[in-house]
Amino acid sequence: MQCWVVQKILPLYVGNDLPVFRKNIAVHLQKCAHCRLVYHQYQKPRNILQSLKTPQLSPNFFEGYWDELYRKIQVVQKPQPSFVESFFSLRPLWRPAMAVFLLVVGLLLTQKLWIPRHAGQLLTPQPTAIATTSPMPFQPIIPKKQLEVLLKYPETMEYRLDQVEPLSTKNVSF
Amino acid sequence: MGLNDNELIQRCQTGDMGAFRELVQKYQSKIVWLAFQMLGNYEEARDVSQETFLRVYRALANFNLNNNFYTWVYRIVVNLCIDILRKNKHNSKPLSLEEVGDVDAQDLPAEQYVEKKELSAKVQQVLRQLPPLYRLILVLRDMEGLSCKEIEQIVGCNHNTVRWRLFRARQIFKEIWEKQAAEHPDEDWSIADFGS
Known part of the structure; x- marks a missing residue:
C-alpha cells in the first residue's frame, strides 16, 4: 500500500473502525516510520478521550438529583383538571x-x-312518483302493446310528414 | 443482586417507583456525563438529564422490551442536546469535573488528580471547537466506547455516515489539538505517554 492511502484511512484504523485492509496497513506500519508517526498522532488523542470515561457520581449527588426529579414526576402525574x-x-x-x-x-x-x-334540502330535486314506482323516469310515448305490434309488422308504421321523403318528380311527365 | 434493564422496566410498567429509581441511579452518571460533553455546561447537562428521565418516565409504559433501553435513552439525550445547541442557548463556559463529583479522580494521588483535571479541561476546550454532530460521534465512540452499530441507532444515521463523521471528527480533533499545542508552548499539551 502507498503511504498516502494508509495515512488517509488511519483515522478509522486507530479505532478498529476499518473493516478492510487491516492486515495490509499493519504490515505497512511496521515498515514505514513516517506512517507510524502519523498513526501515533491519531492514537494519542484517542487514548486521551478513552481515559476520560464516565465518572462515578457521589451518592450525595444522586440523592439531591432524585429528589428534584421525583418532584417533577409528581407534577407530571397530577391529573389535569377537567x-x-x-x-x-x-x-x-x-x-x-x-x-x-x-x-x-x-x-x-x-x-x-x-x-x-x-x-x-330546498335545492335538491324532489323525487317523482314515477321514479319511485317504475325503473323508467318517464312514461313511454308509444304504449307498450302498440310498440310490440309495430315491431312485428313494420309495414304498418305510420311516418310523420317530415320523415317521409318527397316523391321525385324529375322524370315524370304529365 | 441487581435486576437487569428489562426486569426493571417491567416493574416500572406496573407502577413500581423503586424500580424507576434504580434505573435512574444506574444511568444518571452516563446521561449527565454525555450531556456535559455535548453542552460543556454542568447546569444545562443536569437539566437535560432530568428532562430525559421525565420523558423516559412518560413513555416507559409503551416501551418495547425488544429494543435496547440505553440506546433509546441516549437518543433522547442526544436530541435534547442538539435542540439546545441549535437554539444556541448554552454558555461557553466549560466547568471542571469537580462540580459533577469525580470520585474516581479523587481516589488518584494528588499529582495525577491535578493532571487529569487539566487534561479534561483541555479536551473540553478542543471538543467545543468541533461541530456538534462530529463532537457527538467522537464522544459516543471514543469516550463512551459504543460500537458504530449502537451509534447508528442513537444518531439515526446509516453506517457510512457514522464512519464518515468519525473519520472527520478524529482528523479535526487531532488538528485542533496540535494547533493548541503550537499556540501554547508554555502549557503541557504533550500527550506522549498518556494512556498508550
Missing part, C-alpha cells in the same frame, strides 16, 4: 365573560351547521 373544573377555577369576574363567549361561539356554530343543511 373542563368544568377549570371553568370553576376561574376568577369570579371571568366566569360570566367565559359563559358569554361560549354562548356566542355555540350560536355561531349552530347557525353555520343549521343553515346549509336546510338550504340544501
Whole structure:
C-alpha cells in the first residue's frame, strides 16, 4: 500500500473502525516510520478521550438529583383538571365573560351547521312518483302493446310528414 | 443482586417507583456525563438529564422490551442536546469535573488528580471547537466506547455516515489539538505517554 492511502484511512484504523485492509496497513506500519508517526498522532488523542470515561457520581449527588426529579414526576402525574373544573377555577369576574363567549361561539356554530343543511334540502330535486314506482323516469310515448305490434309488422308504421321523403318528380311527365 | 434493564422496566410498567429509581441511579452518571460533553455546561447537562428521565418516565409504559433501553435513552439525550445547541442557548463556559463529583479522580494521588483535571479541561476546550454532530460521534465512540452499530441507532444515521463523521471528527480533533499545542508552548499539551 502507498503511504498516502494508509495515512488517509488511519483515522478509522486507530479505532478498529476499518473493516478492510487491516492486515495490509499493519504490515505497512511496521515498515514505514513516517506512517507510524502519523498513526501515533491519531492514537494519542484517542487514548486521551478513552481515559476520560464516565465518572462515578457521589451518592450525595444522586440523592439531591432524585429528589428534584421525583418532584417533577409528581407534577407530571397530577391529573389535569377537567373542563368544568377549570371553568370553576376561574376568577369570579371571568366566569360570566367565559359563559358569554361560549354562548356566542355555540350560536355561531349552530347557525353555520343549521343553515346549509336546510338550504340544501330546498335545492335538491324532489323525487317523482314515477321514479319511485317504475325503473323508467318517464312514461313511454308509444304504449307498450302498440310498440310490440309495430315491431312485428313494420309495414304498418305510420311516418310523420317530415320523415317521409318527397316523391321525385324529375322524370315524370304529365 | 441487581435486576437487569428489562426486569426493571417491567416493574416500572406496573407502577413500581423503586424500580424507576434504580434505573435512574444506574444511568444518571452516563446521561449527565454525555450531556456535559455535548453542552460543556454542568447546569444545562443536569437539566437535560432530568428532562430525559421525565420523558423516559412518560413513555416507559409503551416501551418495547425488544429494543435496547440505553440506546433509546441516549437518543433522547442526544436530541435534547442538539435542540439546545441549535437554539444556541448554552454558555461557553466549560466547568471542571469537580462540580459533577469525580470520585474516581479523587481516589488518584494528588499529582495525577491535578493532571487529569487539566487534561479534561483541555479536551473540553478542543471538543467545543468541533461541530456538534462530529463532537457527538467522537464522544459516543471514543469516550463512551459504543460500537458504530449502537451509534447508528442513537444518531439515526446509516453506517457510512457514522464512519464518515468519525473519520472527520478524529482528523479535526487531532488538528485542533496540535494547533493548541503550537499556540501554547508554555502549557503541557504533550500527550506522549498518556494512556498508550
